[in-house]
Amino acid sequence: MSRPTILQFSDLHLxxxxxxxxxxxxxxxxxxxxxxxxxxxVSGDVVLDNPDDDLAHDFSRRQLERxxxxxxxxxxxxDLGDSLDQPxxxxxxxxxxxxxxxxxxxxxxxxxxxxxWKVVGINSMLLASGLPAEIEQSQWxxxxxxxxxxxxxxxxxxxxxxxxxxxxxxxxxxxxxEGRQKFADLVQGANLRAVAxxxxxxxxxxxxxxxxxxxxxxxxxxxxxxxxxxxxxxxWLSFTxxxxxxxxxxxxxxxxxxxxxxxxxxxxxxLRSTPANVLNDLKPKQHALAGI
Numbered sequence: 001m002s003r004p005t006i007l008q009f010s011d012l013h014l015x016x017x018x019x020x021x022x023x024x025x026x027x028x029x030x031x032x033x034x035x036x037x038x039x040x041x042v043s044g045d046v047v048l049d050n051p052d053d054d055l056a057h058d059f060s061r062r063q064l065e066r067x068x069x070x071x072x073x074x075x076x077x078x079d080l081g082d083s084l085d086q087p088x089x090x091x092x093x094x095x096x097x098x099x100x101x102x103x104x105x106x107x108x109x110x111x112x113x114x115x116x117w118k119v120v121g122i123n124s125m126l127l128a129s130g131l132p133a134e135i136e137q138s139q140w141x142x143x144x145x146x147x148x149x150x151x152x153x154x155x156x157x158x159x160x161x162x163x164x165x166x167x168x169x170x171x172x173x174x175x176x177x178e179g180r181q182k183f184a185d186l187v188q189g190a191n192l193r194a195v196a197x198x199x200x201x202x203x204x205x206x207x208x209x210x211x212x213x214x215x216x217x218x219x220x221x222x223x224x225x226x227x228x229x230x231x232x233x234x235x236w237l238s239f240t241x242x243x244x245x246x247x248x249x250x251x252x253x254x255x256x257x258x259x260x261x262x263x264x265x266x267x268x269x270x271l272r273s274t275p276a277n278v279l280n281d282l283k284p285k286q287h288a289l290a291g292i
Contacts, residue, residue, distance in 0.1 A: 004038040004115035007031070007069075008155065008237040010198025011076065011218035013271070014060050015048040017279040020259050024220040025063060027255045028236065033068050035238070038114050040069050041121065043198035043216055044076025044157030049271040050089075051081050051097050057104040064105075074121040075101050075108050076157040076199065083125040083158075083179070084171060089270065093125040098133060109137050111144050115241045118148045124156035124197075127179030138186055145190040151244060152192045159197040159215055162228060164208050173200060173227065193246050196239070201232040203250045214248055222285075223262040234258045257284030 009028050014021050032040055046060040047053065057079075064073065077083070080101040081093035091097070101108060108123040122141060126134040145152070159174045161167050165184060169177050194212045201218040204227065214237065222232035235252040259282050261271065268274040 004117070004241045005035065006039045006041060006114070006119065006153075006239040006241070007035060007037045008041045008043055008196055008198075008216050008239065009219050010043040010157075010216040010236075011045040011201055011221065012042065012060070012063075013045055013048050013078070013218070013221045014063055015056075015271075015279065016059060017276045018048070018220075018259060018282055019280070020257050020282065020284055021048075021220045022063075024234065024256050027253070028219055029066055029068065031236070031253075037069055037238070039112060039119065040067050040071040041119075041155050041196070042067075042071065042073045043155055043196065044074050045078045045198065046073065046076070047078055049078055051077075051079055051091060051100070053272075054100070054104075057100065061104050070112075072110050072112065072121055072155075073105050073107075074155050074157055075105075075123050075125065077125060079105075080108070080123075080125060082172075083127065083129050084176065086171060088172065093129055093131065095131060095133070098123075098126075098131070109140060116150055116243055117241045117246075118144065118150060118152045119155070120144060120152060121155045124158040124175055124179075127182055128176050138182070141186050145187065150191060151246065152190055153239065153241070153246060154187075154192060154195045156195065156197050158199045159206075160195060160213060161206070161208065163206065194248070196237065196248075200227050202227055202230045203233060203235065203237075204228065204230050217250075217252075219256065220259050222258045222260055223265060224260070225262075232258075259283075260285040 047056040081091045081097040082088045112119045204215045206213040216237045217233040217235040234256045239248045
């Protein structure tokens with residue numbers, strides 16, 4: 001009997017103006033077709049940059065609908081605004097931005113029962129946001145946990161932490177300390193085995209406390225900054241669910257061409273501010289896997 005599998009793709013930053021984001025996404029779709037997973041999880045930042053751009057959401061939704069498998073999405077900060085005290089581009093998550101996301105994609109939290117596991121997705125931007133939906137999500141998550149005593153795999157966009165759940169706040173990188181504490185209270189007593197995230201465009205594995213944390217790389221866009229010495233990269237994660245055991249694999253593929261946006265961010269500040277002709281001219285950088 002085959003074991004259920006899940007593929008995780010993150011930080012797609014899809015754009016009609018950056019051809020390589022679509023070429024890489026096409027390759028991801030071929031991977032799904034070949035692997036035939038039980039579930040595909042897209043862990044946020046499906047739009048290029050601006051959560052208030054309805055046309056960008058329309059385009060990203062059409063691309064997600066091409067996934068040849070059952071799929072679920074958790075929102076990223078570029079999809080519905082940031083949750084920090086100093087949100088990216090001054091765009092915090094609001095009830096209106098969240099509603100725009102719901103109008104385009106349907107849900108921002110969900111669960112699925114797969115092979116004796118409960119697979120859960122939550123909106124990490126709601127943690128410590130103070131929005132009414134934060135309470136709704138918390139109540140829903142607690143009900144999901146209380147009604148299930150088997151193993152749980154949870155997906156969100158932002159990592160919970162860099163190294164430790166009780167570390168100080170790190171602006172823009174991970175969930176705030178207040179948000180982490182609220183999350184810890186919610187999952188107390190749960191059989192939570194792993195938390196999978198995206199957001200930082202690199203792969204890393206962190207263990208602190210009772211569960212593992214694993215970061216998914218991006219599917220296309222990278223830049224020169226590192227996180228704890230780990231460079232940005234492109235790829236995806238695959239998870240295999242055994243009866244009471246979880247295994248995962250970090251996948252890289254030379255067919256995924258990374259687009260390095262370090263230069264244009266230094267010139268224009270944001271991707272949304274970059275002229276379309278500059279975006280159109282972006283070419284993949286030399287891939288770390290070239291020649292293998």
